[in-house]
Amino acid sequence: MARNRPTVADLRALKGKRQLSKLRVTTLEEAEAAERAGIDLLSVTYGLMLDPRFRDAAPTCFAVPGDEYGMMGATTDEILRTAVKLKAAGADAVYCSASAQTIRRLADERIPVCGHVGLIPTHSTWTGGFRAVGKTAETAEFVWRQVKELEEAGAFAAEIEVVPAAVAAAISKRTPLVMISMGAGAGCDAQYLFAEDVLGLNRGHYPRHAKVYRNLAAEFDRIQQERIAAFSEYAADIASGTYPGAGHMLGIDAGELRRFEDFLSGQT
Structure with missing residues (x-):
């Protein structure tokens, strides 16, 4: 049966009703495969989002472009310009781990924003490096405050990364944000993995939360x-x-x- 591309309103309405699927894809082939497999949400590189062939490859996936830190720009105005360009290219939302002030500016322009809480790789120095966040009551409260800050800034969703499952579930039940779990358990609204991990293309370290379904590296x-x-x-x-x-x-x-x-x- 044909499906329509979901809207932000659709994703919000699904909160607590079923788990959504999300993949990070970097090629048109991966995007097309995700579309044909029925994946709900895609994280994509800016280059892929700006490729006019992308929407032909994945017409019904909710696309959230996000790239390496700084690629959107260094100032709020630069980030806004990049977000507008991505939205014009067919993005459904943008990923942004910048300040609440910047997220608020994007939201004021009606650009849907997905933020990030817990382990934020580009800001991990503030939470002790590449390690779990929220394993104590104090650090769990810190994650909760991150979520509240995103709510107040106008984000509609947040990736929650490497947070204890029980903490993530408790937070997800108490926020209107669409909570996207990356190593944060099944109590959120969506599960998120990188295509390179799912496909077995990662030749280095696999994170604990990754599940490998194929060994394409060998192929x-x-x-x-x-x-x-x-x-x-x-x-x-x-x-x-x-x-x-x-x-x-x-x-x-x-x-x-x-x-x-x-x-x-x-x-x-």
Whole structure:
């Protein structure tokens, strides 16, 4: 059955009713696969969002572009300009981990914003590095205050990353924000993983919350070996004179060839 792309109002209405699915995708192929698999939300790079082919690949996924820290700009005005450009390209919302003041400015312009609480990688120095946040009552209160700040700034959603499941569930029940869990348990409104982890493309560390469903890294390794073998055979054929063969070359009528050779014989 055909589905429509959800709106912010749709996502809010689904809060507490069913878990949404979210993936981070970086290629058109991944976006198309997510669309065909029925994934609800996509986090995408700015480059992918601005690619005019993106919406053909994923017409009904709710797209939230987000990129490396600073890519949106350094000031509120720069971030607003980037957000407007992304919205014009078909984004349904934007991810922003900047200040509440900046999020409020975007919200004032009716741009839906997804914020971030718990472990925020770009700001992790303030919470002790790449580690869980909210494992004590005091740090759980800190996450709650982050959520309230986003509410007051006008965000509609928040990623909640590496927070104890019970803490995340308690917060999710008490906020109107659409809470998107990345390693924060099943008590939120959506689950979020990176496509590279789901597909087994990550050649480094897999986070604890990641689940690997395929081993495409091995497939790409196999394909690379096939590339090397094919290129090696090609080089060997050239060296041996096997390539090009008769079937790879264009012929010419014998009479026409003689006429051309006669012409060449008269050239100095």
